[in-house]
Amino acid sequence: MPASTGPADTAPVSTGQPVALEGILEEDVLVRVEHVTKHFPVRAGGLIRRTVGQVQAVDDVSLVIPRGKTLGLVGETGSGKSTLARCVAGLVPVTSGRVIFDGRDVTNLSRRAMRPVRRDVQMIFQDPYSSLNPRRRVGAIIGDPFAIHRTATGGERKRRIQELMERVGLNPEHYNRFPAEFSGGQRQRIGVARALALRPKLIICDEPVSALDVSIQAQVLNLLADLQQDYGLTYLFIAHDLEVVRHVSDSVAVMYLGRIGELGPRDDVYDTPRHPYTAALLSAAPAADPDTAAARQRIILTGDVPSPIDPPSGCRFHPRCPKARPLCSEQEPQLEPRLGDAPTHVAACHFPVEAGEDLAAAAPARSEVS
Amino acid sequence: MTLLEVRDLTVSFNTADGVVQAVRGVSFGVDAGRTLGIVGESGSGKTVLTQTLLGLTPGADISGSARFDERDLLQLTEEEMRHIRGERISVIFQDPLTSLHPLYKVGWQISELIRAHDKSVSKKDAAERAVELLSRVGIPRAERRVNDYPHQFSGGMRQRAMIAMALALSPQMIIADEPTTALDATVQAQILDLLLRLQRESGTALIMITHDLGVVADIADEVLVMYAGRAAEKAPKREVFYTPHHPYTKGLLESIPSSSAAGDRLRPIAGQPPSLINLPSGCKFHPRCGYVMDRCLSEEPDLRQVGESGFHNSACWLPAGAAGLSEEAEELREEAVHEERGEAAAEVAEAVAADVPGVAVVGIEGEGAAE
Numbered sequence: 001m002p003a004s005t006g007p008a009d010t011a012p013v014s015t016g017q018p019v020a021l022e023g024i025l026e027e028d029v030l031v032r033v034e035h036v037t038k039h040f041p042v043r044a045g046g047l048i049r050r051t052v053g054q055v056q057a058v059d060d061v062s063l064v065i066p067r068g069k070t071l072g073l074v075g076e077t078g079s080g081k082s083t084l085a086r087c088v089a090g091l092v093p094v095t096s097g098r099v100i101f102d103g104r105d106v107t108n109l110s111r112r113a114m115r116p117v118r119r120d121v122q123m124i125f126q127d128p129y130s131s132l133n134p135r136r137r138v139g140a141i142i143g144d145p146f147a148i149h150r151t152a153t154g155g156e157r158k159r160r161i162q163e164l165m166e167r168v169g170l171n172p173e174h175y176n177r178f179p180a181e182f183s184g185g186q187r188q189r190i191g192v193a194r195a196l197a198l199r200p201k202l203i204i205c206d207e208p209v210s211a212l213d214v215s216i217q218a219q220v221l222n223l224l225a226d227l228q229q230d231y232g233l234t235y236l237f238i239a240h241d242l243e244v245v246r247h248v249s250d251s252v253a254v255m256y257l258g259r260i261g262e263l264g265p266r267d268d269v270y271d272t273p274r275h276p277y278t279a280a281l282l283s284a285a286p287a288a289d290p291d292t293a294a295a296r297q298r299i300i301l302t303g304d305v306p307s308p309i310d311p312p313s314g315c316r317f318h319p320r321c322p323k324a325r326p327l328c329s330e331q332e333p334q335l336e337p338r339l340g341d342a343p344t345h346v347a348a349c350h351f352p353v354e355a356g357e358d359l360a361a362a363a364p365a366r367s368e369v370s
Numbered sequence: 371m372t373l374l375e376v377r378d379l380t381v382s383f384n385t386a387d388g389v390v391q392a393v394r395g396v397s398f399g400v401d402a403g404r405t406l407g408i409v410g411e412s413g414s415g416k417t418v419l420t421q422t423l424l425g426l427t428p429g430a431d432i433s434g435s436a437r438f439d440e441r442d443l444l445q446l447t448e449e450e451m452r453h454i455r456g457e458r459i460s461v462i463f464q465d466p467l468t469s470l471h472p473l474y475k476v477g478w479q480i481s482e483l484i485r486a487h488d489k490s491v492s493k494k495d496a497a498e499r500a501v502e503l504l505s506r507v508g509i510p511r512a513e514r515r516v517n518d519y520p521h522q523f524s525g526g527m528r529q530r531a532m533i534a535m536a537l538a539l540s541p542q543m544i545i546a547d548e549p550t551t552a553l554d555a556t557v558q559a560q561i562l563d564l565l566l567r568l569q570r571e572s573g574t575a576l577i578m579i580t581h582d583l584g585v586v587a588d589i590a591d592e593v594l595v596m597y598a599g600r601a602a603e604k605a606p607k608r609e610v611f612y613t614p615h616h617p618y619t620k621g622l623l624e625s626i627p628s629s630s631a632a633g634d635r636l637r638p639i640a641g642q643p644p645s646l647i648n649l650p651s652g653c654k655f656h657p658r659c660g661y662v663m664d665r666c667l668s669e670e671p672d673l674r675q676v677g678e679s680g681f682h683n684s685a686c687w688l689p690a691g692a693a694g695l696s697e698e699a700e701e702l703r704e705e706a707v708h709e710e711r712g713e714a715a716a717e718v719a720e721a722v723a724a725d726v727p728g729v730a731v732v733g734i735e736g737e738g739a740a741e
C-alpha cells in the first residue's frame with residue numbers, strides 16, 4: 001500500500017520543507033520527518049469490504065528534532081499526534097514521505113532492518129493502567145527489552161532492572177510485585193524504566209502524565225527532565241495540557257486535522273502565536289490563577305473538529321476560524337514565517353495573527369446561541 | 371440565600387476488603403446563583419459526596435444532613451428524591467454516554483424527560499422544547515439534530531446535549547461532575563462559557579467538581595479542597611489561590627507547571643493519596659506533608675477559621691495566620707514547625723524528604739529542603 005522509498009538509504013539527507021532548522025547543524029538533528037502522510041482506509045459493506053474513503057490522520061508533515069531537545073506536540077483529539085508518533089517510531093508504515101533517524105532513512109524498513117532502530121526509539125504511553133500486563137511481575141515487564149533484544153541475561157539482567165527501578169524512583173525490592181500493587185504515578189515510572197532499559201536515543205512520550213493527578217504529574221515530569229539531562233535523551237512529547245508542553249519543550253508543533261498549523265521555538269509560539277487556532281488554543285487553556293483567568297479574553301471557537309475523512313477545502317481550520325475569508329477555503333496556506341518573525345517560527349495561515357490583535361472580538365460571539 | 375446546606379456528611383461503604391471511608395464529616399453551603407468548585411485528587415470523595423446528596427449511593431452508610439429548600443435530602447423517600455432529581459437539582463456527568471441512552475434519539479430522550487416530570491405537556495410541545503433546548507446550548511441546526519442518536523454526536527455535542535437535559539426542567543441547582551475532563555481545551559472553553567452564561571441567565575446554583583485547578587480558577591466563587599474524604603480547605607476562590615493555608619492546597623498549586631518558570635524543576639507533593647480503608651492516624655495528609663509536627667501524627671484537625679477574611683477555613687494545625695505564599699507566611703510556618711516538631715515527626719519528615727527528589731520539607735537540608 002505505501003508508495004515510499006525502499007529500505008536503508010544512507011545517501012545525504014536533503015532538507016525538506018520549512019522545518020525550523022536555522023542554526024542547527026545536520027549532525028545535531030536526531031529526527032527528521034519529511035512530508036510524512038499517513039492515511040487509513042475507511043471500509044464499509046458486509047462480506048466484501050470496500051474502501052469508501054481515507055482517514056487523513058497525518059498529512060504532509062515535516063519537522064526536525066535536534067539531539068537532546070524536546071519537541072512538544074499539541075492539538076485536539078484526533079488531530080494525528082499519536083499517529084505521527086507511531087510513524088516516527090516505525091510502528092506503522094507511512095503512506096508517503098520519509099522518516100530519517102540519526103542520519104539514516106528508516107522509512108518503512110522491514111522488521112529485521114528496523115530492529116537496531118527499535119532499540120534507539122522507545123515509547124511511553126498515556127494510560128498507566130492498561131499499558132502494563134496485569135499478570136506479569138514488574139521486574140519481568142521492565143526487563144522485556146532485554147529479552148526481546150537478547151542483551152543481559154540471568155543475574156546481570158536482574159541487576160540492571162533493579163538499577164533502572166532505583167533510577168526512576170521505584171523500590172528495587174518490589175521487583176516481584178504486580179502492576180496492580182502500584183499507584184498510577186508508580187506505574188508510569190515502570191513504563192519509564194522499561195523505555196530506558198536499552199539506553200534509547202529518542203523517547204516518544206504520548207500523553208505520559210495526562211492520566212495522573214497534578215501532584216503526581218509533577219513527580220513524573222521532574223523525573224523525565226532529570227533523565228534527559230543525565231542521558232542526553234531526545235523527547236517527542238505529546239500532551240493536550242498546554243502548560244505541561246510549555247514546561248518541557250524546546251520547540252512546539254501545533255497539529256490540526258492531520259496537519260501542522262504552527263511550529264517554532266517554544267517562547268515564540270506561546271508569546272506570539274501566528275495561527276488563529278494556536279491563539280484560540282492558548283486562550284482556551286484554563287490558567288490556575290483567578291486574575292489571569294478573569295483578565296483573559298477567551299476566543300470561543302464555534303463548532304467541533306470536522307471529520308478527517310473529508311477535511312475542509314483550503315485551510316482545514318476555515319469553518320471554525322474567526323479570521324476566515326474567501327481565500328481560506330480556496331487555497332491551502334503553506335507553513336512559512338511571518339515577516340519579521342524568526343525564520344524558525346512558521347505558521348500555515350493566509351492571515352497570520354498580529355501582536356495585540358483581538359481575536360476574541362473577531363470571533364462570532366456565540367451567535368448560534370439565541 | 372443558602373440553597374443547600376450540608377452538615378457533617380459522612381459516607382462509607384462496606385466492601386470485602388474492609389470499610390471504605392469515602393467521605394468523613396464534610397460541611398458546606400451553596401447559595402443561589404453561586405458556583406462552588408470542589409477540587410481534589412481522584413479518589414478524594416468528590417463524586418461520592420455529591421451522588422449521596424442525590425440518593426445515588428445505594429448500600430452506603432450515610433450520616434449527617436443536607437438541607438435543600440427546607441427539606442433534608444438524606445431523609446427523602448426514593449419517590450420524593452426522583453422529583454428532586456431533575457426538577458430541582460440536575461446532574462451532568464463526565465461521560466455523557468453513560469447518561470444518554472444509545473438506542474434512542476437525543477431529542478426524544480429530552481422530550482421524554484420533560485413528559486416524565488409533567489404529564490400535561492403534549493408530545494408535540496415537548497419535542498419543540500427539545501429543539502429549543504438543544505439550540506440554546508449551541509447545537510447548530512437543532513431541528514435536524516434532534517433526530518440523531520448519541521453516537522452521531524461528537525464528544526462536545528454530547529456534553530451539550532447533557533447540559534440541555536440538565537436544563538430541561540429549570541432546576542435550582544446543577545451538579546456538574548468533571549463535565550469537561552474528557553474534552554479538548556477549545557471545546558472545554560465552549561462548555562464552561564455556556565454553563566456560566568446559562569447560570570447567569572437563570573440564577574441557578576452550580577456545584578462544579580473537577581480535579582483541574584484551572585477550571586476552578588475560571589468559574590468558581592467558593593472552593594472546597596478535598597483530601598482523603600475530608601475538606602482540607604474551604605474559602606472564596608481568590609484566597610484559595612493566593613493565600614492558601616493548608617499544605618496540601620499549597621502543594622497542589624506549586625505542582626502545576628506555570629509559564630513563569632518554564633523549564634525549571636517542579637515542586638511535587640511527596641508520596642501518594644492514602645488508602646481509604648486504612649487511613650493514616652491524625653492528619654490524613656501527614657505522611658506527605660513537609661510541615662509535619664508531632665500533634666499531626668495523633669490528632670486530626672477540624673476546619674477552623676484562618677487568614678483574615680472571616681470566610682477562609684483550613685483543617686491544619688499550622689498557625690491561623692500562616693496563610694499565603696509570602697515569605698512572612700513561610701516564616702510563621704517554619705517557626706511553628708521548629709517549636710512543635712519532636713522526634714516522632716522528625717522521622718516522618720525525613721521519610722517525606724526521601725520520597726521524591728525536589729520535595730520541600732521544612733527543617734531538612736539537602737536537595738529537597740525548602741529555601
Ligand SMILES: Nc1ncnc2c1ncn2[C@@H]1O[C@H](COP(=O)(O)OP(=O)(O)OP(=O)(O)O)[C@@H](O)[C@H]1O
Nearest residue numbers: 040055057075076077078079080081082083084308
Ligand atoms: N488504525 C487506524 N485506523 C483508522 N483510523 C485511525 C487509526 N488510527 C488512528 N486513526 C484516525 O486517525 C486520526 C488521528 O488519530 P490519532 O490517534 O493520531 O489522534 P491523536 O491526535 O493522537 O488524538 P488523541 O489526542 O485523542 O490521542 C483520527 O481520526 C483517528 O480516528
Ligand SMILES: Nc1ncnc2c1ncn2[C@@H]1O[C@H](COP(=O)(O)OP(=O)(O)O)[C@@H](O)[C@H]1O
Nearest residue numbers: 383390392411412413414415416417418419646
Ligand atoms: N460503591 C462503592 N463501593 C465501595 N467504594 C466506593 C464506592 N463508590 C466509591 N467508592 C470509593 O470511594 C472513594 C471516593 O470515590 P469518588 O468519590 O469517586 O472519588 P473522586 O470523585 O473524588 O475521584 C474511592 O476510594 C472509591 O473507590
Ligand code: SF4
Nearest residue numbers: 315318321328349350
Ligand atoms: S488561513 Fe484563513 S481560515 Fe486558515 S487559519 Fe488562517 S485566517 Fe483562518
Ligand code: SF4
Nearest residue numbers: 653656659666686687
Ligand atoms: S502541618 Fe500537620 S495538620 Fe497541617 S497538613 Fe501538615 S500534617 Fe496536616
Ligand SMILES: [Mg+2]
Nearest residue numbers: 081082083206
Ligand atoms: Mg493520541
Ligand SMILES: [Mg+2]
Nearest residue numbers: 416417418547
Ligand atoms: Mg469522580
